Amino acid sequence: MWVHLYDPHDPYEPPAPYSLIYKDRPYDGEIAYADSALANFVAYIKKQGWYENSVVIVVGDHGEGLGEHHENTHGIFLYDSTTHVPLIVKLPGRNSSKTVSEQVRTTDILPTVLDILRVPLPARLDGESLKPYFADTKNVERTALGETDYPLRFGWAPLRSVRQEGFKFIEAPRPELYNLKADPGELQNVYQPWDQSVRKYREILTAVRAKSPPAAPSAGTVGKGTLDELKALGYLGPADAGSSTNVPEPSLLPDPKDKIEEQNLLHSAMMASEDNRSDDARRSLEKVLQLDLKSPTALRQLGELELRAGDYSKAAEHLKHAREVSPTDATAAFYEGQALQKVGNLAGARDALEASLKLMPGQFPARLLLGEVYLGLKDTAAAEDQFEAAQLLQPESEEAQLGSAKVKIASGRFKDAVEQLKPLSKSHPNNAETFELLAQAYRGIGKNEDAQNAETRAILLREKRAKP
Known part of the structure; x- marks a missing residue:
């Protein structure tokens, strides 16, 4: 049996009575609480005769x-x-x-x-x-x-x-x-x-x-040509690489000792964000940027924060800068795509989402969103490709199937849309969007009575959902 006592982690919030006994030392309180839980476990296995x-x-x-x-x-x-x-x-x-x-x-x-x-x-x-x-x-x-x-x-x-x-x-x-x-x-x-x-x-x-298995070269590793130049300029001497020592290949990445204040602020921002203290999280992240304007983590987290707050223009700006600093950040690209789609910049959203998927092809939400973006750009062939890719990732996904039906309606293939949506309306009878799309598809093939029935069903579902 393996037992993981996770409690002694930030935020340090031990339960009573440890919160009172250790009110000035909450981390010690978490340790004491974990000890008590372990004591209960040991007492139990002793009682069972297993100890x-x-x-x-x-x-x-x-x-x-x-x-x-x-x-x-x-x-x-x-x-x-x-x-x-x-x-x-x-x-x-x-x-x-x-x-x-x-x-x-x-x-x-x-x-x-x-x-x-x-x-x-x-x-x-x-x-x-x-x-x-x-x-x-x-x-x-x-x-x-x-x-x-x-x-x-x-x-x-x-x-x-x-x-x-x-x-x-x-x-x-x-x-x-x-x-x-x-x-x-x-x-x-x-x-x-x-x-x-x-x-x-x-x-x-x-x-x-x-x-260990060979790792891919780090972007921060100094190449041989640069090493030669540094030696020629006198920056690498007897205490460094290539001398009589065995100092490994140096790195251009910053030493964590120089970044620990940023890390503490980033951690504080993360904890504040998890507690829905958005203003505190924002202040911590802004302090990070005062220390390092090009902190990719702070820029991305600020972008995520503004995205959740609904300030899509600010979110897009932060995420754009995050990607400039860290071009291989697939998540930042995905979030930028979301923000740009929200402000109506569909071409920009398309480019950001394509970049994200190039880095991480298996992102189901990015496939769905890119399909919607292509629909907005009237590129039904590209939209269909994305929804099909999404269905390959999650064959049972209702969202991916609805996206595919939207493409069929947008391209005038109403009969195909009906054939896809009818089974979906039976397997997911409480989704108003399914019936709204089915109504459009029925109208496209001249079945106005069926369209009216589907539309009525959609309205009833919307009203039911709106009730408290």
């Missing part, structure tokens, strides 16, 4: 920055405040306890469970069984690797780390090295590129990368 012979493992998936290194939550950095987590293992039939001070990894959990249960281990696992640590013997510390690609979401450099023998190395545009024994808060960066330990840590990271 004694069970393996119970409690682990944190991450910590919380709470302002350390200016990170309010988690996900951006690889400091111990968010990566050093508790791990408790309860073994079957064991009543004694011990504290293991040696460093281990969360990747060791799966091999440990399999080992305890005497299940053969797969040929390739990232971790190792913790069974050697259960005996009263001294064990070596294990090398812990860390990585976060979350910054890439915002256009910033990803981070990689090695934690070994009391040191933490973080590979970043501005690399970091910390002596954790002397500096547990990771405040004094002692990185030197020619340091032998740094070279060793980089070799470890290089070996890990070599085992």
